[in-house]
Amino acid sequence: xxxxxxxxxxxxxxxxxxxxxxxxxxxxxxxxxxxxxxxxxxxxxxxxxxxxxxxxxxxxxxxxxxxxxxxxxxxx
Numbered sequence: 318x319x320x321x322x323x324x325x326x327x328x329x330x331x332x333x334x335x336x337x338x339x340x341x342x343x344x345x346x347x348x349x350x351x352x353x354x355x356x357x358x359x360x361x362x363x364x365x366x367x368x369x370x371x372x373x374x375x376x377x378x379x380x381x382x383x384x385x386x387x388x389x390x391x392x393x
Contacts, residue, residue, distance in 0.1 A: 331359075 321329040339361045341347055346362035 319332060319335075321331070323329055336342070339347065339359070341361050348360050348362045350358040350360070352358065
């Protein structure tokens with residue numbers, strides 16, 4: 318079993334094969350669950366929602382509707 322070293326900043330670095338096993342790439346998040354016996358469980362963070370939820374948050378009911386022709390006119 319591999320061991321990890323705690324740095325002076327109290328950080329650890331997971332090995333590349335461990336991150337690959339979790340399915341985690343650089344920039345993504347992991348979750349850490351603490352068990353009462355002092356064990357930590359590390360897993361990949363699964364994001365709730367999808368792109369439609371994000372698009373829906375951009376909708377503003379009171380905003381005016383702008384046509385493509387109107388946009389092109391402003392650009393010109």
